[in-house]
Amino acid sequence: MTQKFEPLQNDLIIRTAWGQKVERTPMWVMRQAGRYLPEYHQAKGKLDFFQTCRDPEVASTLTLQPIDRYAGIVDAAIIFSDILVIPQALGMTVEMVDKKGPHFPHPLTSPDDDQYKQVLSKNVDVAVELDYVYKAITLTRHKLKGRVPLFGFCGAPWTLLCYMVEGGGSKIFKEVKTWIYKYPQATKDLLQKIAEVCVEYLALQVQAGAQVFDSWAGELSPSSFNEFSQPYLAYIAKHLPTRLEELKLEPVPMVVFAKGAWYALDALCDMGYQVIGLDWLQDPAEAVKIRGTRPIVFQGNADPGILYGSRESITKLVKNMVAGFGGGKQGWIANLGHGITPFVNPDDLKFFFEELHRFTT
Template sequence: MAHQFEPLQNDLIIRTAWGQKVERPPMWVMRQAGRYLPEYHEAKGKHDFFDCCRSPEIASTLTLQPIERFAGLVDAAIIFSDILVIPQAMGMAVEMVDKVGPHFPNPLKDPEDGQYGKVMNKKVDVAGELDYVYKAITLTRHKLEGRVPLFGFCGAPWTLLCYMVEGGGSKMFAKIKTWIYKYPKASKDLLQKISEVCVEYLALQVKAGAQLVQVFDSWAGELSPSSFKAFSLPYLAYISKHLPKRLKEMNLDPVPMVVFAKGAWYALDSLCDLGYQVVGLDWLQDPAEAVKIRGNRPIVFQGNADPGVLYGSREAITVVVEDMVQGFGGGKQGWIANLGHGITPGVKPDDLKFYFEEIHRLAGS
């Protein structure tokens, strides 16, 4: 039974993502629901991070905070969740350690390790294990009342494998490099399994009410161009090819798909051929250069201001926005305004508001 939601009042980002000409570029930012907002800390209270993800009520409250604060400026909401819910669903424990970040008490050590066999052999109940995400999406859609569309998302297989092997964030990535160069077959087998879980997870998010989806390959830049072709690209392609098929099987309409491979500037040409409607750019790419690489392909770019500019002066923010608007060709087609990565914790909300206002001023109708 399909959910009944309020009609959409602002479909700007959906029209843009499908390649249509629009009156102004739509805008949102990655991690827009988060630690930089004082209201986030109030709503989160003493709850553990993953407890917030597992509570549809808290997750939906946090998702809506930037929509309410930046009303009329933000054109999409993104569900408050985390990319590491997939490893959790696959049977791995993940904790969020204060001031450290995610921590896996028992990461994957090598393919002979019993943990690897357990993860590979587990039949993942994607619907049951991640039910709280779908409930949060449905509740959020109702609370949005059609104000803006809602993004669902997942981590990319390569990035998830990095966390599962490294046991958290990393500077050297020595453990995952050991895996891909010493155990390439075991690495690829697990990447394939993660890809299949991602497809089902995203399809069920759409069923629950997500209107666009984004795949976050946060650690893509740790791979060389040839390793990216072997250990990331095929699995990103698997998702973009199989998600529309899965939605069709479920009698659901296709939704725009976004791929964001942070740091993989060298792979932009390949990313434009993967089957995603939107390619997210980080701040290491020059907008005008990216437009040249895209050529005549009907790809929409998303990005790509350095999040660090929000620590700077208003003048610095204006210069960055001017460069983006000019570089992306004025913003009336083929561009979703965003940052080149997630907003960082120390940013003042009013400076983000100014960033949005400048995009409106310089690229509005």
């Protein structure tokens, strides 16, 4: 059932995402609700990470913390959750290990693995399995009272596959490379299953907007990206609007972020997403050239490490970024080139936002 929310007071980021000319550049940062904020640790208390995600009240509180702290200078919230809720919905166990990150005690080992067959055959009712995400989104939208829009998101199929077969983060990606080069069809079957779940998951987040993260796209060669990532990102872009129409929901702008896949920017521009996130390895002016006249909006792409630097360095980066993206009145949402990292001083992030306001207003 479609929820009723207060009218948006700040729709700057939505107008920008649909390609409109705007009065200034909208801005937010990935992972802006997170552990760099002292209030995050107070609200989280002794809950572990996934307990936090599954508690709608706590998740909504964490989502709102940067909106409250940076009131009037940040233009969107992003729901506090995690991309790995989808593998959990597919029946896999995921734990968050302190100082190590996500861990799958029983990763997928081969197409002959019983767990692989169970994941592939499972009829996932995301409305039930991930009900806590939707409750957190609805609660957060009501608490926001229209101050700014709220992003929802999911992990891209390739990145989720990496976690599901590696068992966690990796530096050499031995297991997933074994899968794509030894079991290519089984890999594609699993990617298709994940993509189908992503579409339904995102459709039920639609009041919040939808963003797709492909954090490990850069681990693929261009040809492998074309085979094992691009088709499934395209599947989501094609089928999500159809699913929204079936549910009698209004279309929302869709954002894709394929970290490290600078070589695929031209293809991404034709994939059906309205906004493409860029990491900090991509030159803004070069990206604008590749985009050409296509009605694509870019998002990004400051190096997150700039927030450890001096105020002078932040100002210089902002000026260069604004110039590279053409001034900021159309076709650009200001952001970092990946998520904000730990130990950042929140006041330095505020200065980053303030400088963006100064140079784009």
